[in-house]
Amino acid sequence: MKIQLFLCFTSLFSQSLFAQWEALPMPPGGDVQQLMTQNNRVWTYCSNRNYLSDDQGLSWQRWTLPDSLEARRLWVSDSLLLAISNRKFSNISDDSEEIIFKSKDNGDTWQAVFYDTLHQYDIQAVFGAGEYLFLLHNNGLYGNFLYRSADNGAGWQKMNVGGNGTGDILLSGITAVAGSLLIAKMYLNDDIGSPITYWLTSSDFGQSWEPLKYPFLHDEYELYAKENCRVVKSHVNGNDIYVSFDGGANFTKIADPCRDHFFFSPFHNTLFAYDTDCIYRLDSQNAVWQAEQVPPLPFAYLVQTDSGVLVAGLHGKGIWRKQEAAIVWSI
Numbered sequence: 001m002k003i004q005l006f007l008c009f010t011s012l013f014s015q016s017l018f019a020q021w022e023a024l025p026m027p028p029g030g031d032v033q034q035l036m037t038q039n040n041r042v043w044t045y046c047s048n049r050n051y052l053s054d055d056q057g058l059s060w061q062r063w064t065l066p067d068s069l070e071a072r073r074l075w076v077s078d079s080l081l082l083a084i085s086n087r088k089f090s091n092i093s094d095d096s097e098e099i100i101f102k103s104k105d106n107g108d109t110w111q112a113v114f115y116d117t118l119h120q121y122d123i124q125a126v127f128g129a130g131e132y133l134f135l136l137h138n139n140g141l142y143g144n145f146l147y148r149s150a151d152n153g154a155g156w157q158k159m160n161v162g163g164n165g166t167g168d169i170l171l172s173g174i175t176a177v178a179g180s181l182l183i184a185k186m187y188l189n190d191d192i193g194s195p196i197t198y199w200l201t202s203s204d205f206g207q208s209w210e211p212l213k214y215p216f217l218h219d220e221y222e223l224y225a226k227e228n229c230r231v232v233k234s235h236v237n238g239n240d241i242y243v244s245f246d247g248g249a250n251f252t253k254i255a256d257p258c259r260d261h262f263f264f265s266p267f268h269n270t271l272f273a274y275d276t277d278c279i280y281r282l283d284s285q286n287a288v289w290q291a292e293q294v295p296p297l298p299f300a301y302l303v304q305t306d307s308g309v310l311v312a313g314l315h316g317k318g319i320w321r322k323q324e325a326a327i328v329w330s331i
Helices: 002-018
Strands: 022-024 032-038 041-046 051-053 073-077 080-088 096-103 111-116 123-129 132-138 144-149 157-159 169-178 181-188 196-202 221-226 229-234 240-244 252-255 262-267 270-275 278-283 290-292 301-304 309-314 318-323
Touching (some): 032 301, 221 262
Antiparallel strands (some): 032 041, 041 051, 080 096, 221 229, 240 252, 278 290, 301 309
C-alpha cells in the first residue's frame, strides 16, 4: 500500500510539474539552434531554414532576408533586429560577400546596410546603440576589434577599447547594456599564467573607456548586464551570486539556485536563472528565488515574450511554452 501511494504521489507530482508546459509544433527548418523574441514575435534560427511565430509558437511561418537570402545569424538589439547572410556571386563559384541587414519594424521589412565584398571582417556580432551600429571583428591572435558606424553602415571606425589589439590586451566581447552604456570583457596576457579577466565600461557609445569597479568583481567572476540588471557570479566558487536591479549601485548577495546556468532579464525588475533542467525567477521586491515548472525534457533555450509567455526549446527535441504573468515591479 505504501509503495502504491508513493508511486501515485510521484506520478501526480510529475504531472503537476510539467502540466503548465504545452508542447508546440516544431518549425520545419531543421535543427533549432536558437530562440529569440522581440515584441511578442518569437524567432528561430534553424540549421536549414528560419521561421518565426506571432502566436507564441502555436504556428510558424517562413522568414527570409531580401532576395530570399537565409540569415546565418540573427541578433535582437534594443529596438532593432540585425542579421547576417552570405550571397554567392554565381552558381559556379564559391566567391561570396557577407551582408548585414537591419530591421526597424520587427522583421516585417529589412534593409541591407553593409556589403563586405572584400571580406574585411570576420564578423562575430552586430548590435545597435543609439544612432550607431557596431560590429565585432575577430582578428585571431589579437582578439576581437570593435567597429562603429555613424552613417548606417556606410563607413566603419575602429574603436580603441582600453588599448586592445596589442597582443597583451585582448577584447573578448561587448555587451550593449542600455542607451549609451557598453561593457567590454577584456583579457590581459602576462605570459606567466592564464590570462587575467577584467571589465571596462563606456557611457559614450564606445568613444572612451574606464575600469568597471564593482567591489567583488575580479578575475574569478563572470558578469551579466542588461538594462538595470547586473549579475556577478564566481566561476570558481559558484555558491553565491550578487544581483543588482539599479544598474550596479547596490548589490544583494543571494544563494545560487542552479549549476552552470544562464541569466536573462525580460523586464526591468525580473531576472530568470536557468539550466537544462531548472528555471528560477527573481523579482526585485522579494529577493528570493522562486522555482518554476520545467519542460518535460532538458532544454537549451529559454525566452519570455512581452505578454509573459515562456518559450523553451532544445536542438531537434522539441519546443514548449508556458503562460506566465508579465509582472513589472516599479521602484
